[in-house]
Amino acid sequence: MKQPINIKNVTIIIAFVLYNLVGLISSNAATINVNSINALQSACNNSSSGDIIVLANGTYSNVVLDINNSNISVIAQTPGGVFLNTYGDINIYANNVTFSGFQFTSGDIGTAYLIEVYGNRNKLTHLNFSNYYAKKYIEIKAGTQYNEITYCNMEKKPADAAIGCTIQISTSASVIGYHKISYCSFQNYYGIGGDNGNEPVRIGLGAEYLNKSRTTVEYCYFNNTGLGDSESVSVKCQENMIRYCTFTNQQNAMLCFRNGDNNVAYSNFFINAGGIRVKEANNIYCYNNYFENSGVGSTADAITYVYVAPLVPPTTASPRTLNLSNINFIHNTFYNCGDMDLGGNGPINNTWANNIFRKSSGNLYSNANNGTTWSGNIYQGNIGITISSGMTSTNPFLELNANGYYGLTSSSPINNANANYPLILDITNLNDDPGLLFDIAGRPRPTTVNLKDVGCEEYTTGTTSNRPLTLADVGPSYLVALANENFELETKVSLYPNPAKNNFNIQFPNNYFEDSEITIINSNGQVVKKQTVSQNELTRSNTIEFNGLNSGFYIVKIQSAKFSKVIKLIVQ
Numbered sequence: 001m002k003q004p005i006n007i008k009n010v011t012i013i014i015a016f017v018l019y020n021l022v023g024l025i026s027s028n029a030a031t032i033n034v035n036s037i038n039a040l041q042s043a044c045n046n047s048s049s050g051d052i053i054v055l056a057n058g059t060y061s062n063v064v065l066d067i068n069n070s071n072i073s074v075i076a077q078t079p080g081g082v083f084l085n086t087y088g089d090i091n092i093y094a095n096n097v098t099f100s101g102f103q104f105t106s107g108d109i110g111t112a113y114l115i116e117v118y119g120n121r122n123k124l125t126h127l128n129f130s131n132y133y134a135k136k137y138i139e140i141k142a143g144t145q146y147n148e149i150t151y152c153n154m155e156k157k158p159a160d161a162a163i164g165c166t167i168q169i170s171t172s173a174s175v176i177g178y179h180k181i182s183y184c185s186f187q188n189y190y191g192i193g194g195d196n197g198n199e200p201v202r203i204g205l206g207a208e209y210l211n212k213s214r215t216t217v218e219y220c221y222f223n224n225t226g227l228g229d230s231e232s233v234s235v236k237c238q239e240n241m242i243r244y245c246t247f248t249n250q251q252n253a254m255l256c257f258r259n260g261d262n263n264v265a266y267s268n269f270f271i272n273a274g275g276i277r278v279k280e281a282n283n284i285y286c287y288n289n290y291f292e293n294s295g296v297g298s299t300a301d302a303i304t305y306v307y308v309a310p311l312v313p314p315t316t317a318s319p320r321t322l323n324l325s326n327i328n329f330i331h332n333t334f335y336n337c338g339d340m341d342l343g344g345n346g347p348i349n350n351t352w353a354n355n356i357f358r359k360s361s362g363n364l365y366s367n368a369n370n371g372t373t374w375s376g377n378i379y380q381g382n383i384g385i386t387i388s389s390g391m392t393s394t395n396p397f398l399e400l401n402a403n404g405y406y407g408l409t410s411s412s413p414i415n416n417a418n419a420n421y422p423l424i425l426d427i428t429n430l431n432d433d434p435g436l437l438f439d440i441a442g443r444p445r446p447t448t449v450n451l452k453d454v455g456c457e458e459y460t461t462g463t464t465s466n467r468p469l470t471l472a473d474v475g476p477s478y479l480v481a482l483a484n485e486n487f488e489l490e491t492k493v494s495l496y497p498n499p500a501k502n503n504f505n506i507q508f509p510n511n512y513f514e515d516s517e518i519t520i521i522n523s524n525g526q527v528v529k530k531q532t533v534s535q536n537e538l539t540r541s542n543t544i545e546f547n548g549l550n551s552g553f554y555i556v557k558i559q560s561a562k563f564s565k566v567i568k569l570i571v572q
Contacts, residue, residue: 033077037063040074047072055102057081063088070094070119076101079126080478088114088134095119100126101478108133111164115139121146126476131156135164140179142170148180153475155187157198157228165202165229171211171237178214178429185221185475189228198228199253204237209259209280209320212239214430220245221474226252226274235281238262239427246469247273251296254304257281264425264432267440267456269405269468270294270302275337279306280323285425287330288433288440288456290405295338302334305343305369325349330421331436333455335398335406336360339384342369352377353421356396356455358406376418378454390418396455403441403467408459417452442466495556499570503545506533506558518544520569521555528554546571 029050032043037060043053049071057077063084067074072094076082079101086107092099097119104114104127113136115124129137129152137154140147154166166186169179186200200222203215222232222245232253233242237260246269247255254274257263261282268289270276275294278284295302307324314321324347333356342350348371355377357364363384374390383391397411408414426434439445439457442465446452453459472480494507506518520529528549533542554569 036060037065041065044069044072044074055082059083059085061086063090065090067092067094067097067099071096073098073100075099078478080128080476088132090115091118092116092122093118095121097122099124101476103128103130104132104137105130106132109135111135113137113139117141117144117147119147120144123148123150124152125150126478127152128476128479129154129166131158133158136168137166139168140170140177142172143175144177144179145175146178146180148182149184150180150182151184151474151476153185153187153479154200155185155189157189163198165199165234167201169201169203169213169215171204171208171213173208173211176212176214176239180215181217181220183219183474185223185471186225186232187221187223187471189225199231199234200225200228201232202234202236203240204235204260206236206259208237209261211237211260213237214427215240216430217242218244219469219474221469221471222247222250222253222273223471224249226250229253230274231256231258231277232274234258235263236260239430240264241266241427241430241432243267243432244466245269246271248468250274251294257284262425262427264427265289266433267438267442267466269440271405271468272296275302275304275340277301277304277306278324278327280308280320282322282325282327283425284326285328285330286332287328287424287436288438289332290335290440290456291332291337292335292405293337294334295340296336301339301341301366302337303329303340303342305341305347307343307346309346323347326422327351328353328422328424330354330424331417331439331452331454331456332356333398333406333457334358334364339363339366341365341367342372342385343367345370347371349373351375351421352390354417354452354454356398357381358396358398373420375420376416376454378413403464405468407457408453408455410459412453412459414453414459415446415451417449417454419449440466493558493565495567495569498567499572500546501572502547503543504556504569506542506544508542517557517559518542519557519559520544520546520549521557522549522552 031052033054034040034043035056040055044067047069052073054077083103087109088107114134115138117140203213225232233255236258240263242265244267248271250273254277256277259280264285266288270291272293275291291302305324310321310323311318327350329352331354335358344367350372353375357379359381363382365384368385374387377391378394380395397409398406399409401407424434441457443458445458492509496505516533518531522528529546549571551571556567556569558565
């Protein structure tokens with residue numbers, strides 16, 4: 001395993017550079033500029049290998065596009081400057097296609113799919129999906145390989161949209177996918193809710209539980225998706241890897257190993273979010289993960305085994321004969337989490353090893369399970385079930401660190417891991433970490449098991465390359481730039497004089513040229529004046545008259561398409 005990528009703001013700069021260099025590896029590549037969907041389709045039909053097709057900035061409706069020629073790039077003139085609304089149907093039948101920089105907002109295609117990928121080695125990057133009615137935003141078709149979805153944002157999937165996930169990775173019994181979803185953000189889902197609604201990511205389907213996908217989900221940010229579905233990532237096939245992701249502000253949504261054996265989840269952060277659920281799956285390995293306030297005050301637990309009794313004999317419709325065997329939680333840290341439901345006495349041959357549990361009140365576990373081996377765990381709190389060995393009561397001395405989570409200190413018990421746990425699954429051709437050579441922060445662990453620290457990290461003062469993600473680390477680069485621009489406006493837009501008598505001035509930055517609505521609200525919440533400052537009128541300073549207002553406190557709201565700011569005004 002290679003050391004994890006260092007996450008810094010420089011990734012945004014790199015993203016811009018890569019965006020502008022798309023396709024330049026071909027010296028014969030042509031740049032084709034178009035300004036209509038018909039022209040875009042024509043350019044795609046007549047393109048040659050290495051061509052870059054650029055759609056002019058603007059808003060386009062009823063977009064139907066088929067990409068049949070391989071080795072081309074279809075990009076927006078400016079990243080984020082092209083809006084594809086109303087109706088969309090984009091099909092990528094070719095290979096090695098880059099589709100980048102577009103925004104899909106406020107459209108409606110009912111029960112259809114917005115983007116469908118039928119080819120191999122295609123890249124969907126720097127796309128923004130917001131408040132769009134669609135059954136699925138993106139589907140990677142079965143039988144395809146090495147497709148990538150990166151630096152995309154999926155948010156505000158409407159509550160009355162057709163039931164369906166935003167990203168569907170379909171699988172084949174004969175072709176292994178090796179797809180990747182990375183540096184994407186999933187946030188603020190309205191959704192349908194329940195067990196099978198609008199989950200952000202679904203890998204496989206229930207009927208595909210024997211298929212091997214080998215899909216990687218990494219460096220993704222899941223925030224407030226629990227209204228959409230109880231699963232943030234739903235894994236329904238075999239040999240997939242979920243790593244370096246952050247799940248936050250979604251207590252009712254969990255990472256779910258729903259169907260399919262031989263899957264791993266490691267070095268993820270679950271903070272104020274549902275944890276991990278295992279249902280009808282065997283050989284699951286969860287290691288180096290961090291859980292904080294996970295499964296607290298919600299219908300979801302920090303960890304849940306959902307045991308379904310096997311059919312004896314199996315049927316054609318339900319061929320599963322064994323459920324929940326060899327479920328392994330190794331070197332994880334749990335800080336003030338809800339309880340963990342071990343599924344009763346059905347699950348067998350499961351292992352909990354070298355985990356840290358710190359809980360100030362309540363029980364660590366519920367629903368006692370007799371098919372579990374406990375080894376090398378340390379805890380502070382109440383276990384809640386009877387465990388004869390493998391759990392040592394001691395203070396782990398966890399403290400909030402500079403990376404925003406509770407980690408080890410010099411007082412913590414270190415160098416005392418136990419080697420009594422199964423070999424961790426090594427998924428073929430995936431860059432996983434079966435030897436636990438790195439901790440959750442990306443720092444090296446000792447190769448000797450007994451010298452490793454218990455929990456998700458090693459105690460060291462060394463540098464870190466992995467931490468809880470924020471929106472600044474993921475999603476389209478232009479959304480990050482817009483967020484930075486909004487922050488700049490927040491700091492530079494001002495009002496003077498204050499206190500004022502009959503008028504005040506609003507100061508804008510020199511480079512700000514947007515229509516703005518100015519609203520004055522009295523202490524009773526009543527709007528007493530509203531005025532729009534047009535783009536043509538806007539200069540560095542704008543005078544707002546308010547003759548006749550009584551003295552006292554007022555609220556001035558400054559609103560534009562780019563930002564909103566509220567300032568308290570004193571009228572003399």
